[in-house]
Amino acid sequence: MESILGALAGRSSPAALRALRAVLDRGGYERTLVIPAYRSHERYPFQDLVVYWRFYVRRRSEAFLVAYDPTAFHGAFRRRYPEAWILYTLFYLILPVPEEELKTVMSGEELQLLAGDGFLCRHEASWRSLVTVSPFDGRYFICSTFYDPPSSHVFLGADSMILSLYMKRELKGRAFEEGLDLCTGSGIQAHTLGAFCRQVTGVDINPRAVGAAKSNALLNGREMTFLQSDLYGALEGRSFDVIASNPPYVMLPESLQDVRYAYGGEDYGLEIPLIILKGLDEHLRSPGVFFMVTFSPVVKGEDLLRRRLAELFSAKEYAVTYWITETFAPDRDVEFYAGHGLSAFHLCLVKIEKGRPFSLRARGPDIALRLCQWKLPFSRGGDNRRKKEVVARA
């Protein structure tokens, strides 16, 4: 446990981080992004075709992909990129790797540095990683493994990558003085902001996230400030030109509410996103721009976030753009959600420009996304039929 704390406490030695970076660069770890990360339990026929095309033809991916069977891609990837595969086994699948295999991707000295710094531990004649590492956009992000407790878990999900790509597109060609990444986690949005802002600050309530974000800044050779803070708590009197946030935004039953990176609180999981939105009056400069990825719960047929955005901003100078990228029904605890009248979640990217007349523009998924998300009218598993029955009653 001590060694896990060492790796996620921002106390990693620069030598160990340099060794980690060298090993990942040499082994082509960025390539592993093309391996679909999640299993899809629905029939998304076009999505699987897109995955095959990206994997076999384009050989490149920018965000986590969902496929019917991710393991179907493992053999082909392993044959094509044996070194990246070993690193994927170690740092993504978190499986033990025999020492002799590991020595094909790192020197004995690098192994000793990583073990000494709490990244790797012995597992009989093999080695195991105590952290995950996610590659994205030419950078690497150290996070928790799923052996870490949910209350202090440092998590980087596909939603963060989607937000980062969206921000890069929207901010292209612009330059700012100060940026803030609120609920920074691994620090990924701070890195995205770093390309557009002279100074970047990231805050998170979880001390391990602050530690991981500091290590990730060093690992990627960036200078940024990371602070422990309950939302804007440590930022009194400070304001920023750009604020980005991937907050916890999921409505969860009581038994899962200690999953701090996901549980968004009351109001169907919107409590934390709404505190962040209300803080823009004080903490976002004018003109200034704000980005967030969040869920909007669909309650008794109404898109709740849309209503809250109109309530909060219609009498003020904020131009709000609201892009629904995906809609899905809960696939766990379906009775809990149905009992609250919740039938679906929209995954939304929100952009808010301060200092402009109020407007609220909503966009649905574009055609390519819609094709990928189109579901065949029958489900893969018995569970899905049950889910549809329950959700239909909500």
Ligand SMILES: C[S@@+](CC[C@H](N)C(=O)[O-])C[C@H]1O[C@@H](n2cnc3c(N)ncnc32)[C@H](O)[C@@H]1O
């Ligand atoms: C969905 S995660 C996003 C992490 C980050 N964007 C990434 O992908 O690495 C949400 C983050 O919000 C943090 N968080 C939860 N409640 C918070 C609060 N009240 N104040 C600040 N951060 C909070 C969690 O610790 C977690 O790191």
